[in-house]
Amino acid sequence: MVKDISADGLRGLAAANVLLCHLFLAFLPGGFAYIYPDTTTPGAMQGVVDHVIAFPPLSVLWNGQFAVCIFFVLSGYVLTKSFLDTGDLGIFRLRASRRYLRLGVPIFGAVMFAWLVMRMGWSHAAEAGRLSGSTWIADFWKEPHDLAEALRDGTYRTILGGWSHFNPTLWTMKIELLGSMFVFAYRSLNLSGRRGGLGFLLAVAGLAWFFPHDWPYYAAFLAGSHVGEARLTTSRPLLAAAMVVAVVCGGFDVSPWYDWTRILPLADNERKAFFNVLGGVLLLYVVRCGVLDRVLQSRPAQFMGRISYAFYLVHLPILLSFSAWFFVIMSERFALDPVAAAMLTVPATFAMVIAAAVVFDRSFDRWGILLAQRVFPAPRTRVKTVSVVLGSAGVRRRVRYLRRRPAERQARRSGG
Structure with missing residues (x-):
């Protein structure tokens, strides 16, 4: 099997997108009046920076939900690529058996890291929220730092229940685990031709029945697996059109720009997830056709791809502690404008999260891989x-x- 390094680079950029989204939500919330309307109101937009952040074609660069949908599409693609190359169903059995430990050990480390930050009293989320006007950051970590709760969250409740009091951004982990199992089972049927198309529609219908709010996320895994077998093209007009549609879908929000999407009988959250998944599928297809190779195969993108899982897991505790503290210091002690303080906080946070992710990648992430291999070894030679x-x-x-x-x-x- 030949490794798709461009897909690794895409995963790295998606991880950076998530952090940028959360930084803007925390320190420049006015720009998210349409992207995440629950965190602010349209009247909160003030100044040029907020309007630039909210501008739909550009907002695709910091629309965190779009990045999460890219993760799900990529998982469906990567987890089934070996099977598509070899036709060996044993690959699915081995990966399915290891999946809980592979994901769970790093999740445990991330939850305990968040608990430690809370326990040490390093959170400055409430102060930062008061200065920036972000209700999003101010709502975090209001519960007591109970060790027993953290242990439960880290071992099973986050990955099975889809929620953590200590690291709420890990809601995606339940979907990652179940989506992996769904795509393993779905691709094991090995349907092709018309039967394959009908099987996909029936599978999506089943997901919509059992998961009425989250079905687009689970469908992303199935769609991503099909991107791996799609016929590639070199047609520049076709690739340009696919890229434009991917950007439009990835920048979805509830502004008047997207009123035309209301023809779909879906709630706002479902419509957003649907279009973000569609954008992620198209973007992955374009990447597979060789577009953006120079960017995605560059050293920075590949480095981010290698640490992307660790980067995602550790970024929120750092944002609520170091980033919030840095923003407060810039705003109060140095009397900087909130926008200027936020712009200084962004690069400082990226540097801190990257450093922590490197350590985390070489510890908990690697331990998860090794433990999964030890408990569920490959068939003996x-x-x-x-x-x-x-x-x-x-x-x-x-x-x-x-x-x-x-x-x-x-x-x-x-x-x-």
Whole structure:
């Protein structure tokens, strides 16, 4: 299997998108009056910066929900790529058995990290929210820092229940786990042609029935798996059109720009998720066709791709502590305008989160991979003895060699 390094780069940029979204929500909330209307009101937009942040074509760069949908689409694509290359269902069995530990160990570390920050009293979220006017950041960490609660959140409640009192951005982890299992089961049917199209529609209908609010997220995994087998194109007009539609869908908000989307009989949150997923599918297809390779295969993008999971897991506790403290210091002690304070807080936060993510990637993330491999090892190698003729004398020797099963070979190459 050839690794898709452009997909890794896309994952890295999506992780940066999430952090940028949360920074703007915390310190420049007026710009999110249409992207996340629950956190502010249209009347809160003041000044040029807020209007630039809210501008739909640009907002795709910091629309965190679009980035999350890209994660889900990428998971469906990456988790099924080996199967599409080899046709070996053993890959699904191995990855499904390891999935809980692979995701869960880093989740436990992230929750305990958040608990430690709360326990040490390092949160400055309320102060920062008062200065920036963000109700979003001010609502965090109002519950007591109970260790037993943190242990429950870290071991099972976050990944199975989809919520954490200590690191609420981990609501995506339940969807990541269930979506992985759904796509494994779905692709195991191995339907093709007309049956494949009908199977996809029936699967999405089933998801909509059982998950009436979150079905677009789960459907993203199924759609992402099909991107891996889609016929690629070199047509520039077609790729340009797909890119434009991806940007339009990725920048979805509730502003008048998107009133035309109300033809779909969906609630606002479902419509946003639907269009964000559609944008993520189109963006991944464009990337697979070679567009943006120069950017996505660059060293910074590849570095971000390698630490993207750790980056996502640790960013919120750092934002609520270090970033909020930095913003308060810039605003009060140095008497800077809130916009100027926010603009200084952004690069400082990125530097801090990257440093923490590198440490986290080399500890909890790696431990999750190793533990999953230890508990659920790949099928053992089979030893086969054959007789071969060596040399002109025709001397027969019995030679033993190892033949690994395809599932084991793929698991070793992909690390999971």
